[in-house]
Amino acid sequence: MRLHMKRFSGTCLRLLMAVIFFMVLLDGAVDAAVITTDTVWQGEVKVSDDVLVPKGITLTIRPGTIVKVVAAESTKTxxxxxxxxTEITIRGTLKVEGTEKAPVVFAGEEKKTGSWAGIIVDTGTAAMQFLRISSAETAVTLLDGSLQMKHASLSGNRYGLVLQGKKAVAALENSTVSxxxxxxxxxxxxxxTTKATLIEKNRTRxxxxxxxxxxxxGVRLELPQEGPVSxxxxxxxxxxxxxxxxxxxxxxxxxxxxxxxxxILPGTVIEFVRRDTNSDGIGENGLLIQGRLIxxxxxxxxxxxxxxxxxxxxGDWDSIxxxxxxxxQNxxxxxxxxxxxRGLHFHFSNVVLHNSVLSNNYRGVQFQESLVDMKGNWLIDNKSGVQGRDSDLSFTDNVLYNNYVGANFFRTTLSASGNMVMGSWREGWRIREGVSTLRENLIDGNRYGLMLADMFYGSYNGNSFTNNLETGLSLKNADNVEVNGxxxxxxxxxxxxxxxxQAMIKGNQITDNAERGIGVFSFDGIITENNLAGNxxxxxxxxxxxxxxxxxNWWGGDDPARVVLDRRTDPNRGSVLADNPSERPFSFTWPLANLPTDTTWRGTIGVTRNLAVPAGAELKIFPGTTVVFAPATTLLIKGRMIASGTPADKIRFTSRDKKGAxxxxxxxxEYATGSIVSHCILEYAAWGLHSHFTNLVVTDSLFxxxxxxIRFRSGPVEIRRxxxxxxxIGIRSYLGNAVIRENDIVGNETGIFVREKGGGLFITRNNLFKNSNYNIRVGxxxxxxxxxxxxxxxTTEPLETIFDGRNEPGIGNVLFEPYLTAPVATGAGVKL
Structure with missing residues (x-):
């Protein structure tokens, strides 16, 4: 096999460092290598840096082979x-041919958990039998590939087996993961699938x-027009x-x-022919700008x-x-x-990247020692979205979605706001060293949200770390860090x-995480004025x-002793000094301009600007929550809202000022099908609920x-109790389809206003009285x-409280007979 050609800054050309490995490696050392021919390992093999098996190549490991991997955490790019x-990555084929008497062993040289990355099967195929893997971050990672594993022992790793992607298929037989x-x-x-396999006695899960x-x-750029090569x-x-x-x-x-x-003028298409002279699976054609690019x-x-x-x-071509x-400025x-x-790759340069789409690249953007402005871009479906180091970066309103790693910055002065980093298969965002300020970013649905390491200063205010598969925000060896709001x-x-x-953790909404709100190993700082509920x-x-x-802190109404695991339960742990717990939730101002993913609200939520829940997203509001709106603000639901309070813990939607309607x-x-409003109070609004084309259920609530x-168009709408x-106006219908049943509609100017097409309404068993103008007015x-x-x-004279065709011919009548002679027990005992 041949050593991998490193890619160096300065020339941007990939130089061949060495070209020959033995086809059969006996008791040898493997440095950083792309294996470019079918290769066999046997005996004792020391892996001192990354190994990559590209597509079309097979690595075979003979019985009894011992693979020792050197720990080499670095800042490689x-x-x-x-x-x-250090990793062994398979994009081709891996065959591990151990036997019962001569198993294959993979282990870190240091024999320390997490000392090497493990075996990564990245869209490749692995057939492995009679083997042991230990000391890895993840013994085997399968990314949209195929894995057959028999008689394997995965033990002493951080993760035994991680499978990711709809194309990832694994079969384990007669194996142990413990x-x-x-x-x-x-x-x-x-x-x-598993057969005769034990997955047990792992420490966490x-x-x-x-x-x-x-x-x-939300990519909105037009696709290129095809034309002849000019x-x-x-x-x-x-x-x-x-x-x-x-x-x-x-x-x-x-x-x-x-x-x-x-x-380069608008509409131009630049196409790069694939050329791979060293068979490492990476194309070599591209652009080298030493002057200026517009x-x-x-x-x-x-x-x-x-x-x-x-x-x-x-990887068909190299890079710009x-x-x-x-x-x-470029x-x-x-x-x-x-x-x-690498889609865009620059060193010692001044670059502006705006409103662009970078997709299907090994890495979308990579830079070093540069002045960078990235705004309004989409980095999607790459192995790595963006990686930078030793630079000044303004990073605003970008969308990073479905990359293996979203963003990775090292020793960078970073100002980032309004970004959406979502669906990353590993870290959504990783920041190491440097100075960074992050505000109003959404970090959602990644395996890990934001990982901060070795920081000496940082400010992280008003961000949303939600729906990440494992951890929202991680701090490791960080000093002088603020995590607020x-x-x-x-x-x-x-x-x-x-x-x-060491950090100030203050004023955060840390709620509804599956296992724990905060996990602490060692910390010097203060955790205060946070809402810690529902974890x-x-x-x-x-x-x-x-x-x-x-x-x-507010502990969701619980005694801190019941929701904290510390020395009181285990004498080997430190104590959480939860003095002066707050009896009420701290008001928390929602930090983002929109709610693009599934969101939960709990406690007291302040809304200071218009918010929108788009189609496909759900806003769930827990019992006892109060949502406080600033003047002229709207909550727009195009996905779904589930606001389900209880008789004892109602949800309240109210104004900040409480001056009046x-x-x-x-x-x-809007088309918010399946929305529910139950045991809620809606007050001081222009319209408490304004519903268009929505299947909506409203019960046991006060307006x-x-x-x-409530005003609605179409429906179906159900308003009960x-x-x-x-x-x-209590209720207004326009072209409506609704059941209005067992409600108290009392003390309004107009109880129900039917603007147009009232034949789709079914109004029955309500108490409709003492509305100063009309109980029902027909438009x-x-x-x-x-x-x-x-x-x-x-009254015994309902017509006196109704305006319809009897008052103004041609507008339709209210069919009120028969009518009740006594009030209905509606159950609508909702009070302020």
Missing amino acids: DPEYLSPL DNDYGTCIFQGAQM DSYTASPKAFDP RRYADAVAMGETVWQGRIEVSGLVRVPEGSRLI AKGTREKPITFRSAEKDKQM NIMNSAES LIEYCRIQDSY NVMSRNGITGLSIQES GRYAIDMDGKTDIAAPF EDWEGIQL TNNTGG SKFEKNS DFNNEDVPARDNWWG
Whole structure:
């Protein structure tokens, strides 16, 4: 086999370091290598750096082989590798041919858990029998590949087996997965079958299955128009000012030297022919910009960089390399960059990347020692979205979705806001060293949300760490860090993990995580004024031996002693000093502009700007929650809202100022099928609920001091056992389809207003009285009769309280007979 060609900054060309390995390696050492021919390992093999088996290549390991892996955590940047630890990555085929008497052994040289990455089967195939794997971060990771494992022992690792992706299929037979932190983890729809296999005695969990909810990243750039090739380049130098337009084909390296400029016009398509002279699976053609690049497309006519191959693959071409171009700004705007090794790669340069799509690349963006502005981009379906180091970065309003790793920054001065980092198969966001400020970012549905390591300063305010499969936010060896006003909710295991860190943890919403709100190993700081409620097993799990200060938090109404695991349960643990617990939740201002993923609200939530729940997302509001709206704010539901209180713990939607009707706009539901409002109070709004084309159920709720309680169009809507009082209009229907039953509609100006097409209403067994203008008013454009039988009108003369066709001919009548002669026991005993 041949040593892997490292990719160096400065020249951006991949140099061959060494070319020959033995076809059969006996008792040898393996340095960083891409294995380019079918290879056999036998005897004792020492792996001192990453090994990659590319597509089409087979690595066979003979019986009795011992593979020792050197611990080598580093800051390496090669996109084809997936872990900072030493790894054996299979994109081709791995055959492990151990026997009962001569098993194959994989172990870290240090024999320390997590000292090497493990075996990563990345879209490849592995057939393994009679083997033992230990000391790994993950013994075997299967990513959209195939695994057959017989007579295996996975023990002494952090994770035994991790399966990810709908194409990942694993079969275990006569194997044991034990004495790991986690046994098996199955994510993103992977499949596993077992036969005569034991998965037991793992420290944290034996088995764990989770998948993030699908998300539409919202890419809106037009696809390129096809056309004939207008210009072809092999290896070339573009001197002076060069303009590209049309369809450009590149079959070599095009260099733009210092002092020259390449301008690419909107709608241009640049295609790179695949050339792989060293058979490492990575294409070599691309661009090298040492002058300046201006690639300014438009939304309707984006510029496209892609593979020229019919069957386009990740890594078909190398990169847009920008080197030593710092004197003037390079601009990439409204571009599509796909099928590359590193889509955009620059060192010592000034680069602006705006409104562009980078997909199907080993790495979307990589930079070093540069000034960078990234705004409004989509980085989706890459192995790595973006990685940077030793740079100044402004990172705003980007969407990173379904990458293996979303963003990874090292020693970078980072300012980041408004980004959505979602669905990453491993870390959504990793920041190591440097200075970073993050605010109002959504980090959702990743395996791990945000991981901070070796930080000496950082400010993380108003972010949302939600629905991550394992942990929302992790701090490791962080110092002088502020974590304020964040949401850490609905994470699969832990909301916030703290290890060997000093921080201020204040004013956060840490709720509804599956196992624990905060997990602490060692911490020097304070945890205060947080809402710690609804977490599965523990609000705080104190795993270390040093006491921590956690005064003046809200524990969801629980005694802290019941929801904290510390020295009181285990004398080997430190104590959580939970002095002066708050009796009420702290008001928490919702930090994001929208609610694009499944969200839970609990406690007291402040809404200071318009919020929207898009189609496909759900907002769940827990009993006892109070939602406080600033003036002129609206909650728009296009997904689904489940607001289910209880008789004892109602949900209240109210205004901040409580001056009167129209303090806030209200809750608007648009095609929000399946929404529920139960045991709620809605007050001081323009319209408490404004529903269009929504299957909506409202029960046991109070609408008061609004301009209107409920208005709806279409439906079906069901309103039962609720009370409408002190509104200008209690209920308003327009082209409605609704059942209005057993409600108290009392003390409004108009009880029910039927604007148009009232024949679809069924109004029955309600108490409709003492509404100052009319109990029911039929609108001028309603030409249908309104069914309203068996109601109590507060009088033996219902017509005196009704405005219909008897008052204004041609507008339809209220069919009120027969009517009740006494009030209905509605059960609508909802009070303020």
